[in-house]
Amino acid sequence: MAFELKNVVPWGRNLEEYTRIFKLTDSDYKSRIISFGDGPASFNFEMTKLDRKVVSLDPIYQFTRDELKQRIAETKDTILEQTKTNHNNFVWTNIKSIQDLEHIRMDAMNNFIDDFELGKTKERYIYHELPNSTKFSDLSFDLGLSSHFLILYSQLGLDFHIKSISEMLRICKEIRIFPILNLNAVKSEVLEGIIDYFKSDYQISIDLVDYEFQKRGNQMLKIKRK
Template sequence: MALKLDSIVPWGRNIDEYTEMFLLSDEDLKKRIAGFGDGPASFNYQATMRGYNVTSFDPIYCFSKSQLEARINEVRTVIMKQMSENKENYIWNKIKSLEELESIRMASMMLFLQDYEKGLIEKRYVFHELPDRIDYPDDSFEIGLSSHFLLMYTSLGYDFHIAAISEMLRLCKQVRIFPLCDLDSNASEMIERVIDYFSKKYNVVIRCTDYEFQKDANKLLIINK
């Protein structure tokens, strides 16, 4: 089924947040990195400007720059209203206010939009929807990242998550997923089952990060082949 523009809620993070969420060292950033579900994050653009090799995969990359920009502006007020209504679920230390949050997110998404058309031509932004197989060879990347998608949207079901992470592991020598909770910051039984599944075949490590904006959402899953 084709993705509909009115169903997406674009919300982008920057390279500093990616570095903290995924515990990316200077050496990590020099490796071939794949971002799954990156959406309108500025991570790819900022990493590319620093000479790093990042490819982002997302189903929203079937839309034009003007379509994505219009959608970002359309949902901006709705998202901030929801953030305001649920403000107590977040930790306001590094990001001090709703206004600062909106400024950071919009700045990241504007950088993405500036880079989007160039990135499409350079094949840094690739249309793809997990868990579908993508036409890249095994181990094309050294690190695969998933931010605020896999394991968080438990409604997608156990089988979806197994298939999606399996495809990431086919493409990447290592996978990092952040955070390890659902949308309500709860660690669900399904997440435990997914981790148990991959622990039987791979080296699975859970690490705490210094990045905690949503309460209790500060754990990173690392799966090594």
């Protein structure tokens, strides 16, 4: 099925959130990082400002800056409204209110929008759709990330996940995926299947992290070469 702008609901996090989501350390910051399904997050923009190298991949990078900006403007009120309706499904300690959420998300997405065209020319933002293979050679990156895409969208199925993660592990020494819940905030249906598939060849752990917005969504899956 074609990936159409009208089906895109852009929502992006920032570096401080990625740092807590993935327990990023100083040595992680200095490593070669690639982030899958990175969307309109400001992680790449903020890391670039700190002189760190990040490559972001996402199907939305096929669209122009103006198309994405327009789509963010069209969809953000609906997402905020839905979050308000489901207020009790979230933990309001770091993000304190709906207004706070709006500021944090809009700051991140505006920074992404301002950085997008330049970043595309520098190949920091690359159009790519999982589970397709990437253009990178084996072990081009130290760390591969997936925030709020793989495992969360469990309806994509186990086969999609195994193909996607296999490609990530081909080009990365280690990958980290957050959260390990599905969109209904319960343990993702694909989690056990992923662990079973990769456990004989890779070191796998589930780490507690210092980030919980979706209730009980405070664990990250780490898969590493043995």
